[in-house]
Amino acid sequence: MLLKDKVAIITGSARGIGKEIALTFAREGARVVCVDINLDILAETEKEISALGAQVLSIACDVTKSNDVEQVVNKTLDKFKKIDILISNAGITADTLLVRMKEEDWDRVLAVNLKGTFNCIKAASKVMMKQRGGSILSTASVIGLIGNVGQANYAASKAGVIGLTKSAAKELASRGITVNAIAPGFIQTHMTDRLPEQVKSKILEKIPLQKFGTPADVAQLALFLVSEKARYITGQVICIDGGMV
Numbered sequence: 001m002l003l004k005d006k007v008a009i010i011t012g013s014a015r016g017i018g019k020e021i022a023l024t025f026a027r028e029g030a031r032v033v034c035v036d037i038n039l040d041i042l043a044e045t046e047k048e049i050s051a052l053g054a055q056v057l058s059i060a061c062d063v064t065k066s067n068d069v070e071q072v073v074n075k076t077l078d079k080f081k082k083i084d085i086l087i088s089n090a091g092i093t094a095d096t097l098l099v100r101m102k103e104e105d106w107d108r109v110l111a112v113n114l115k116g117t118f119n120c121i122k123a124a125s126k127v128m129m130k131q132r133g134g135s136i137l138s139t140a141s142v143i144g145l146i147g148n149v150g151q152a153n154y155a156a157s158k159a160g161v162i163g164l165t166k167s168a169a170k171e172l173a174s175r176g177i178t179v180n181a182i183a184p185g186f187i188q189t190h191m192t193d194r195l196p197e198q199v200k201s202k203i204l205e206k207i208p209l210q211k212f213g214t215p216a217d218v219a220q221l222a223l224f225l226v227s228e229k230a231r232y233i234t235g236q237v238i239c240i241d242g243g244m245v
Contacts, residue, residue, distance in 0.1 A: 003226070
C-alpha cells in the first residue's frame with residue numbers, strides 16, 4: 001500500500017474528483033479526513049470509505065472561513081495526531097461572460113477556489129513544518145493556463161492556485177514538504193454531465209485523445225504525487241487533459 005498509515009485531509013470530497021481521491025487513498029491504506037460544505041452528501045462518501053475498512057473522519061467546513069479550516073486541522077490532530085497529506089480540492093464555478101458577470105459571482109469563485117486553497121495550505125503547513133514533512137496537492141485547472149470564454153472568474157482563481165503552489169513550494173521545501181498542483185482538463189463529473197451534447201462534441205474536438213477523463217484518472221495522478229515515488233517533485237503543475245493543452 002502506497003499510503004499505509006498516512007493521514008490525508010481532502011476538501012471537496014463529497015463527490016466528483018474529491019470523492020474519488022478519498023476512496024483511492026483509503027484503498028491504499030490512508031486514514032482519510034473528508035471535508036465538504038455539504039455534510040449530507042459527505043455522509044454517503046463516509047459510508048463507502050468505511051466499507052473499505054479504512055478509518056475515516058467527516059467534517060463540515062466552509063473553506064472560505066479560516067476558523068472553519070483551523071477546526072478541521074484541530075479535529076484531525078485530535079483523532080489521528082498528525083497530518084501527512086493535504087488535498088485542497090474544493091471549488092465552484094459561476095460562469096458567464098465578463099461584461100455580464102456580477103461582482104458577487106467574481107468574489108464567491110475567488111473566495112472558494114483561491115482563498116479556500118490559501119486557508120487550507122496555511123493551516124496544514126503549520127503542522128507539517130513541525131513534523132518536518134508532508135505533501136500538499138491542490139486542484140488547479142487547464143483553464144487557469146489557457147483561459148476560457150465565460151470563465152474569467154474561474155480562470156483567474158485557478159491561475160492564482162498555480163502561483164500560490166509555486167510560491168508555497170519554495171517556502172516549504174526546506175522543511176521537507178512538497179507542494180504541487182494538478183490541472184485537470186474536461187473530466188466526467190456532475191458539472192460536465194450538465195453540458196449540452198453539442199457543447200461536449202465541440203470540447204472533444206479539442207482533445208487529441210478524443211475522450212473525457214474520469215475522476216479515477218485524476219485520483220491516480222494525485223496518489224502518485226503524494227506518495228514516496230514523487231518525493232523529488234515539488235512546485236509543479238501537472239496537466240491531465242488528454243493532450244488538450
